[in-house]
Amino acid sequence: MKNELIDLLCKKSFQFSEEPVFKLASGQTSHYYINCKPVTLSSRGLYLIGHLVFDALKDRSIEAVGGMTFGADPIAVAASLISETRGAPFAAFSIRKTQKDHGIVKWIEGDLSAGQRVAIVEDVATTGGSSLKAIERARSEGLFVDCVVMLVDREEGGAENIQKTVPEVRSIVTRAELLAAYRGGQ
Numbered sequence: 001m002k003n004e005l006i007d008l009l010c011k012k013s014f015q016f017s018e019e020p021v022f023k024l025a026s027g028q029t030s031h032y033y034i035n036c037k038p039v040t041l042s043s044r045g046l047y048l049i050g051h052l053v054f055d056a057l058k059d060r061s062i063e064a065v066g067g068m069t070f071g072a073d074p075i076a077v078a079a080s081l082i083s084e085t086r087g088a089p090f091a092a093f094s095i096r097k098t099q100k101d102h103g104i105v106k107w108i109e110g111d112l113s114a115g116q117r118v119a120i121v122e123d124v125a126t127t128g129g130s131s132l133k134a135i136e137r138a139r140s141e142g143l144f145v146d147c148v149v150m151l152v153d154r155e156e157g158g159a160e161n162i163q164k165t166v167p168e169v170r171s172i173v174t175r176a177e178l179l180a181a182y183r184g185g186q
């Protein structure tokens, strides 16, 4: 499954430029960008990601998985759906980037209660800043953050930054694995 996911990410997500034209969430620029959405929003991608993220979480006794909208949303939903089919169900949740100003005002959407043990997921981690915001928000809502799972680790310090506050950080695919497959397929 992992090799098939890497293949999909190479074909649909990975872009490279000789010039550092890609602006990142951190404000840095980069020669490459991984837009996971075409994969995380495809039926095959959801299936593979659901199983792989479930496998990464099955020993953690978590009650829910979620992260910062939008990147984390399909990953969390896929893992939750697969958790039901594999007999160890956990819920999904989504953390807002900005606070809603009408209806029921909540930072985190989902059927959660304070004290629950959760995992934070992320599509791509560069500095880890987005995951750190998600962790902070989850904690401020009374959740216990057990671990973080990133679909793609760009290996630019994000995992180490996150580990300062959540020691258990797992990745499904690393930059090195993605680059090797990308170069091999060119």
Ligand SMILES: O=P(O)(O)OC[C@H]1O[C@H](OP(=O)(O)OP(=O)(O)O)[C@H](O)[C@@H]1O
Pocket (backbone or CB within 6 Å): 025, 026, 068, 069, 070, 071, 072, 122, 123, 124, 125, 126, 127, 128, 129, 130, 131, 158
């Ligand atoms: O590790 P970091 O330095 O925080 O960078 C990675 C974050 O940047 C992207 O999010 P973006 O802000 O583009 O939002 P989106 O998921 O809504 O597209 C990506 O989805 C990660 O969440």
Ligand SMILES: O=C(O)c1cc(=O)[nH]c(=O)[nH]1
Pocket (backbone or CB within 6 Å): 023, 024, 025, 026, 032, 033, 034, 035, 036, 124, 125, 126, 127, 154
């Ligand atoms: O750092 C980011 O903002 C970032 C990098 C990347 O490769 N993909 C992405 O969606 N965000």
